[in-house]
Amino acid sequence: MDAVSPTPPIEGAPTEGAPTEAPPSETIGLPPPRLDLDALPPRMLRELRASHVGETVAVNLYNGVAGATADPELLRFAASHRLVELRHLRLFEAVLPHARRSRLMGFWRLSGRLMGGLPARLGPAYFYAVVAGVEAWVDGHYAGQIDTARRLAPDPGLLRMLEACRHDEIQHSLDAARLDPSPPWGARALAWAAVALSRLGVAVARRV
Numbered sequence: 001m002d003a004v005s006p007t008p009p010i011e012g013a014p015t016e017g018a019p020t021e022a023p024p025s026e027t028i029g030l031p032p033p034r035l036d037l038d039a040l041p042p043r044m045l046r047e048l049r050a051s052h053v054g055e056t057v058a059v060n061l062y063n064g065v066a067g068a069t070a071d072p073e074l075l076r077f078a079a080s081h082r083l084v085e086l087r088h089l090r091l092f093e094a095v096l097p098h099a100r101r102s103r104l105m106g107f108w109r110l111s112g113r114l115m116g117g118l119p120a121r122l123g124p125a126y127f128y129a130v131v132a133g134v135e136a137w138v139d140g141h142y143a144g145q146i147d148t149a150r151r152l153a154p155d156p157g158l159l160r161m162l163e164a165c166r167h168d169e170i171q172h173s174l175d176a177a178r179l180d181p182s183p184p185w186g187a188r189a190l191a192w193a194a195v196a197l198s199r200l201g202v203a204v205a206r207r208v
């Protein structure tokens with residue numbers, strides 16, 4: 001278990017994924033923790049696998065927007081958020097070798113594309129509602145994972161990574177909610193379904 005010095009906010013760094021004056025992403029320049037996976041409790045390994053899947057879905061969600069909409073603001077939003085999700089994914093990839101990842105990666109990538117492409121095709125209100133709902137749920141997911149890591153694997157680098165990812169996800173949810181603060185009921189229903197599927201997906205990814 002290594003001890004990595006705290007990562008201070010980067011002065012003047014570009015704010016990814018934010019249409020307004022949001023704080024900079026906390027994962028910029030963050031080194032992945034060096035973990036001894038054989039020493040980690042199986043429960044923590046399952047959690048890391050689930051989050052690796054979640055970040056894979058997130059990158060593909062934003063990949064799915066291209067070709068599904070011509071809305072310039074939505075495209076810009078997706079492109080900037082995708083950069084942050086890609087950084088999250090790289091961190092989890094650095095932690096988890098292929099042999100420890102979910103065996104359903106092709107399915108997760110397709111799920112992500114559908115989760116982004118379908119609401120983007122329906123319209124910006126649908127897309128922002130899905131992102132706001134899912135990211136708010138991901139915030140809670142990471143909060144639970146941070147609690148688990150504190151109890152079972154209190155590695156400073158791992159905790160810093162999970163907390164930095166959580167910070168970014170909260171920001172993503174706020175970004176989306178700001179762009180459409182009162183979505184129509186259809187968009188809220190779609191967001192509810194996307195959260196339910198995310199919950200189910202994490203439960204599956206913990207096992208397979």
Ligand SMILES: [Fe+2]
Pocket residue numbers: 055058084085088165169
């Ligand atoms: Fe993420």
Ligand SMILES: [Fe+2]
Pocket residue numbers: 058085135168169172
């Ligand atoms: Fe996110």
